[in-house]
Amino acid sequence: MIPPAEIELSIVMPCLNEAETLAVCIDKAQGYLQRSGVVGEVLIADNGSTDGSQQIAVDHGARVVGVEEKGYGNALMGGIVAAHGTYVIMGDADDSYDFSKLDPFIERLRAGDELVMGNRFRGGIAPGAMPPLHKYLGNPVLSTVGRVLFRSDIRDFHCGLRGFNRESILGLGLITTGMEFASEVVVKSTLSGLKISEVPTTLDKDGRSRPPHLRSWRDGWRHLRFLMLFSPRWLFLIPGLVAFFVGLLGTVALSFGPLVFGAVGLDVSSQVYLAALTVVGWQAVLFALLTKLYARHEGFYLPRSQAFERFAERATLESGALIGLGLVLVGIVIGIVQVVAWGSAGFGAQDPVDTMRLAVPAALALMLGAQTIMASLFLGILSVDVRRA
Structure with missing residues (x-):
């Protein structure tokens, strides 16, 4: 033996x-x-x-x-x-x-x-x-x-x-x-x-x-x-960023009028779908960031970079909530502008296409702001220091 x-x-x-x-x-x-x-x-x-x-x-x-x-x-x-x-x-x-x-x-x-x-x-x-x-x-x-x-x-x-x-x-x-x-x-x-x-x-x-x-x-x-x-960058972050920017740029561009590419025309119905793509993309980005922040907090082995470490140092409940609040305010301001314009016309019938052209970006800003605020609250929960056995 x-x-x-x-x-x-x-x-x-x-x-x-x-x-x-x-x-x-x-x-x-x-x-x-x-x-x-x-x-x-x-x-x-x-x-x-x-x-x-x-x-x-x-x-x-x-x-x-x-x-x-x-x-x-x-x-x-x-x-x-x-x-x-x-x-x-x-x-x-x-x-x-x-x-x-x-x-x-x-x-x-x-x-x-x-x-x-x-x-x-x-x-x-x-x-x-x-x-x-x-x-x-x-x-x-x-x-x-x-x-x-x-x-x-x-x-x-x-x-x-x-x-x-x-x-x-x-x-x-x-x-x-x-x-x-x-x-x-x-x-x-x-x-x-x-x-x-x-x-x-x-x-x-x-x-x-x-x-x-x-x-x-x-x-x-x-x-x-x-x-x-174990690689949220490729699973969530990069696809999310692509979806977010494609959707956002398309939504904003259609706010100024229809777009025509050869025989294909895009208008408010396309704007609605692009806004949905923006929301899904932003959710994926937030999920990727929260995943990595959680891994960092718990000491898990996930790929890290200097850029992410700088972001992690600045990512707090307060900073995220302020960004989210700013987006919500953008949506509210657009909504107020629409209501004022409607009032100046005597609150009568409106052109549904013109109304939607601004209502979609307003709703998008409200949703993105709410998502960001809730993600920041979750980040605040993650960052609470606890005594470990």
Whole structure:
């Protein structure tokens, strides 16, 4: 029995009914530790197996940790927390990854890298090991989205074989419970500035006779949703700004009269839709800003910039409420002007088109002002200092 303090590497495998392949994975991992001289352990994070996987693991010299909370992320976090090693290498227990060839990971970890990702596209994918949908669409698309949104150099975001410094990863505050855990590790490591590298690894066809736990469309969407939610700039801010300015400019332009572009004419009916686009865009912008301000307040890892930090220092309940009040006053003034003009005409019948041409901008200003005031009140709630346990 190796004293926990002397263990350098923990090889962690999540397990849910992997009796067919678990033994060969453990034997490969144990063989690597013996051949390389690395002082380590093989740890099985069992997520409620009912096929005898636990006993198989014990019989082949692994340590078993039971994780009651279901889910890939839960199983892995349970294993990582229970691991004794300075470094952890995690991989699926389906015999698709070769645990006898971990030298590249150990070399980079000993060199100071805090997260070392395997890259299956560089190392080689055996025929039939990865469905075409994953190989040519799912993994390339999701990895590209991750690289663009988070300025990451990782080209295989979802490789299941990866190594990391245990304390560095535990310090990230990982919270996802399912398959999106794979994305969360890379995203939060990138945003927190950990030293990350990538090494080639191979992917073989798994040795199970049953279907994998992975569900292509469901889990792919969960990965994409996670990536987008951790980047409010691309999900809300930029689309919101585009919608806001297109709608606002169109609404203001139509206040002076109809617009004609070739055979297409725009008038007050178009102005109503453009005003609605402005409101939706402004709501998206406010949501993006509030999301980032909340993340900043709570210490979450989200991308930050100097411009946003300057904005955050100035964003207060009072400043936002004043802007919102100003917009409300603009709407009220336009409304008063319309009422005065109506009164000067004896409060008689009005041209509905001319009336709408000014009523729409007035209503728009009132709505934008109300949205801004309410967002500022919510910001005031977020900024209340509380004592934390």
